[in-house]
Amino acid sequence: MIFELNDEQKAIKKMVREFTEKEIVPVARDLDDKEEYPFEIIKKLDELGLSNLAVPEEYGGPGVDSLSATIIIEELAFGCAGVATSAACNSLALYPLILGGSQKLKEKYLPFICNNGKFASFCLTEPNAGSDVGAVSTTAEKKGNEYIINGNKCFITSGSHADYYTVFAKTNKNDPKSLSAFMVEADLPGVVRGKKEIKMGIRASDTAEIIFEEVKIPSENLIGKEGDGFRLSMQTLDMARPTVGAIAVGLAQAAFEAAVSHAKERVQFGRPIAYNQGIQFILADMATEIEAARLLVYQASWLKDQKKPFSRQSAISKLYASDMAMRVTTNAVQVLGGYGYSREYMVEKYMRDAKIMQIYEGTNEIHRIVIANQILK
Numbered sequence: 001m002i003f004e005l006n007d008e009q010k011a012i013k014k015m016v017r018e019f020t021e022k023e024i025v026p027v028a029r030d031l032d033d034k035e036e037y038p039f040e041i042i043k044k045l046d047e048l049g050l051s052n053l054a055v056p057e058e059y060g061g062p063g064v065d066s067l068s069a070t071i072i073i074e075e076l077a078f079g080c081a082g083v084a085t086s087a088a089c090n091s092l093a094l095y096p097l098i099l100g101g102s103q104k105l106k107e108k109y110l111p112f113i114c115n116n117g118k119f120a121s122f123c124l125t126e127p128n129a130g131s132d133v134g135a136v137s138t139t140a141e142k143k144g145n146e147y148i149i150n151g152n153k154c155f156i157t158s159g160s161h162a163d164y165y166t167v168f169a170k171t172n173k174n175d176p177k178s179l180s181a182f183m184v185e186a187d188l189p190g191v192v193r194g195k196k197e198i199k200m201g202i203r204a205s206d207t208a209e210i211i212f213e214e215v216k217i218p219s220e221n222l223i224g225k226e227g228d229g230f231r232l233s234m235q236t237l238d239m240a241r242p243t244v245g246a247i248a249v250g251l252a253q254a255a256f257e258a259a260v261s262h263a264k265e266r267v268q269f270g271r272p273i274a275y276n277q278g279i280q281f282i283l284a285d286m287a288t289e290i291e292a293a294r295l296l297v298y299q300a301s302w303l304k305d306q307k308k309p310f311s312r313q314s315a316i317s318k319l320y321a322s323d324m325a326m327r328v329t330t331n332a333v334q335v336l337g338g339y340g341y342s343r344e345y346m347v348e349k350y351m352r353d354a355k356i357m358q359i360y361e362g363t364n365e366i367h368r369i370v371i372a373n374q375i376l377k
């Protein structure tokens with residue numbers, strides 16, 4: 001087994017870490033305080049070819065392998081998990097099209113989105129359909145050469161400013177298996193951007209409600225066939241899970257480094273607190289768990305690149321990395337004591353940011369179900 005990144009991946013990692021230190025770290029606190037979407041940063045990532053990471057080169061994407069994409073997102077999350085979530089959003093939204101769209105539909109949308117700095121959102125969740133994807137009640141009714149979409153989506157990342165929505169809707173109200181996926185342009189009549197969520201963490205990312213009222217789209221905007229939607233949504237989440245794991249690893253690394261440097265500097269009882277074995281054990285456990293999570297996340301991405309089955313590893317990597325990030329960031333706050341609880345230091349932000357990793361793109365309970373199903377099938 002080779003555990004080393006290749007030269008290109010090492011260079012990407014270094015380049016993105018430098019970018020993060022220059023462009024993200026200095027503004028991360030401010031973006032969080034103001035709940036501001038990082039338009040400028042995303043534009044710069046676009047210019048560097050570090051956005052739309054999932055899109056193949058032939059459709060205008062950067063054409064990076066999955067492991068490189070994982071490393072890029074990990075390094076962005078070192079600076080701010082909200083920025084990393086924003087940067088990863090287009091890939092999540094475009095996976096259904098990449099995985100199941102016709103050549104014509106891919107050519108219609110992917111190059112334009114990639115070459116013009118456009119935003120896309122993945123619209124699956126609804127007020128009554130979170131973990132239970134089968135309960136989606138948005139409908140897409142076929143009339144002539146059009147589908148008419150009606151329904152409400154909630155918690156949609158980048159929803160407030162997306163130019164395109166990948167919408168999951170039932171093509172037959174009475175058939176739970178008739179979930180289908182559609183490309184919907186945001187400026188069509190009837191697309192209403194609803195309330196923006198005020199969140200605990202990843203506040204530099206945008207999360208909003210989107211309402212579809214009698215939205216007419218051309219029938220060619222159906223991704224794949226009617227009824228492909230459930231499979232496409234699940235495959236998309238499989239593909240995207242290592243990205244959530246990567247964000248968790250990146251932000252945990254930042255929390256760990258903050259804890260180590262504080263432990264070395266903070267003097268109590270006449271010596272740095274790092275001299276206490278109680279603190280040392282916390283730091284040792286943090287380092288161990290971050291390494292374990294990173295290896296799992298890289299392994300899942302590597303399996304994707306090798307075109308080997310990766311669904312189970314993908315779920316395992318997201319589950320472990322997100323639980324790890326919650327433990328590591330909570331312990332980082334503990335190592336900093338009262339300072340950790342203060343907004344003057346970043347660790348309280350890392351802890352708030354970590355929580356969402358256990359919830360979005362499938363909660364960790366649902367991940368345990370996915371993993372158990374694979375074990376027991």
Ligand SMILES: Cc1cc2nc3c(=O)[nH]c(=O)nc-3n(C[C@H](O)[C@H](O)[C@H](O)COP(=O)(O)OP(=O)(O)OC[C@H]3O[C@@H](n4cnc5c(N)ncnc54)[C@H](O)[C@@H]3O)c2cc1C
Pocket residue numbers: 121122123124125129130131132154155156157158199202207356359360361362363364365366
């Ligand atoms: C910041 C943010 C960004 C998001 N971005 C997007 C996005 O871009 N696109 C999108 O479509 N969605 C998005 N979501 C939605 C997210 O994926 C859902 O919130 C998540 O899947 C959980 O659904 P829910 O909130 O309805 O919780 P519920 O499904 O109501 O779950 C509540 C609790 O019950 C547990 N639970 C539910 N069913 C079971 C079961 N069978 N066994 C055991 N426990 C169970 C859950 O694990 C959870 O702990 C986002 C959410 C947030 C908060």
